[in-house]
Every structure is written in C-alpha cells, then in structure tokens.
Amino acid sequence: MQSIPHVDMSVHTKDFDSFVTAIGEGYEVNGFVALTNHGIPDETIHAALDATRDLFALPEDVKKQYHKPGLGGARGYTPFGTEIAKNAKHVDLKEFWHVGREVADSSKYPQLTPNVWPKELPSFKETTTELFNALDELGNQVLEGIAVYLGQPRDYFRTRVNEGNSILRPLHYPPIVEEGTPSVRAAAHEDINVITLLIGSREPGLEVLSKSGNWIPVTILEGAIICNVGDMLQRLTNGVLPSTTHRVVNPPAPHNQKSRYSIPFFLHFNPDVVIDALPQCVTAENPKKEAPITADDYLMERLREIGLVK
Known part of the structure; x- marks a missing residue:
C-alpha cells in the first residue's frame, strides 16, 4: 500500500484541470505527495x-575547510552534529x-550569497547545478497547480520564487555506530520553506x-x-x-550499518x-492564525530555532 498520494506530473501538460485537483486534494490529505513521470x-x-557519496567520503579536515561560520549554513559544508530540530533535545x-541559486553580483538580494564549491571534486558544481535547476522548474510546475487550486492565477508563485533563497542539500546520514543512541538521523520536524522536493534515498527511514x-x-x-508542503505555504x-x-x-x-544519502x-x-x-483561506470556521511577515524574517527566525543561526 502506498503511504502518500501519487501525482502523475505528465497530466500537468495533458489535462491541467485534472492536475490541479490531484495536487490540491493530495496535499490536503497530509501535506505530502509523490511525483511520478516528473x-x-x-x-x-x-x-x-553518486556525487553526494563522493563528497562526504572526503577527509574531515578537507570538508571542514568549506564550513563557513556565521553564514548559518547557507552555503558550503555543515558538519555532523550541528543541526537540531525545533524543541529537540539531541542533535541530528x-x-x-x-x-544555492547561482546569482549575478547585481542581485538585489544580499541573502543570495555565492556558492562554495569543493575543488577536490570539480564535477560537483555541474552535477548539482543541473539538479538544482531541474528541481526548481519541477517545483514551479507543482506550484502552478497549487496556485489555481487556491483560486490564484496560474503564475502566482513564479514571480514570488524566481529569486528565492532556495537550497539544494546533499545529505549524509552516517552508519549508526553507537547502540542505543538518543539521537536520530533527523528528529521530528516540519520544513521551513514553501515546498520541498526529495530525491533518494535508496534506504528506508x-x-x-x-x-x-x-x-x-x-x-x-x-x-x-517526494514533494511536501513547508511552513511558509501552510502560513500562506x-x-x-x-x-x-x-x-x-x-x-x-x-x-x-550503512550510510544513507538523500x-x-x-x-x-x-x-x-x-x-x-490568502483571503479565500480565511473563514469563520478557519480564522486567520498568523500576522504577516516577510519570507526572510521568517527564515531567520526559524534558523535561530534550529541552531544554524546564533
């Protein structure tokens, strides 16, 4: 039995109205869907x-050269045992x-800082940039369906995420060596952003x-x-x-006993x-829950909660 609804992305171009219904109703169940034919x-x-596996196989001292303290993990390497879920007692x-997004120096958003690339793996930049761009476009297609489902113009989100501080996160969960450890690979949490798209992992969990x-x-x-709703979209x-x-x-x-990569x-x-x-999401039965906030202010507030910004 499938645990979350599956949505066929080929319907996006073949029958957009059906896609809108499938994506909207899929998310209303529990905020998670799986995208097929993407x-x-x-x-x-x-x-x-494969590039992710090669990256994390680099020696610790090499990886730590690419850790940028004070950036809140925005770019480059974040070491093992740094992030902690909101209200959790143990690090992940x-x-x-x-x-992040490759941006010109003229970008009006100082939050979009330059990427950090490992010189030991010259192909990593091309491989991850290609995936970043592909997932960015796929995410925009999902958001088109969500926009119409919410009664907005089809392109409502495109102009609101085209320079977003979106992040691709190659991730390594090492083998569990400490029996009975109180830490887990990723403690119970919700994502901060608009939507998350997840490729991998080849292992359960x-x-x-x-x-x-x-x-x-x-x-x-x-x-x-896998594609799930984040807190920003929930708030909207x-x-x-x-x-x-x-x-x-x-x-x-x-x-x-094996590493997990995703x-x-x-x-x-x-x-x-x-x-x-959105006005159409506010009713007598569902009164407005939160005050307005900019995306950057909300992101900073949440990054402090999970220990990436001090």
Missing part, C-alpha cells in the same frame, strides 16, 4: 547521488552541504505523522520524487495545506515576499 532523467538523479545524526497521530513509513514507486494558506511533521528514524539492522530541494520565496494568509 521528467527529470534518472541519469541526472543518480549522478547527483547528519552532515550536509548547501548549494522517512516517516510522516498522520492526522490520527500515527507514524507512517513513506513508501513510493521507484523513481518518484492559513493551514488549508498542512506542513506535516516528519522524521528520519534510525533503521533496523542491516540498514543501520538530496532535498527546499524551494523558498523571494526574501521580500510578505507571507500573509
């Missing part, structure tokens, strides 16, 4: 996962690298908290891309589209976009 070649995905068992309060292991069709829709709690648990043997893409609003509940 058009991103297997070669692009596998090349990025992971290390990661952030690749991702679980979603259902409305009934049960943890559901995510099982998807081979090659599908006044909770109509939920940002669902999820986690990556420490798997049972033998999976716990690559989420966190799609963000442009920094100056004001996140305010």
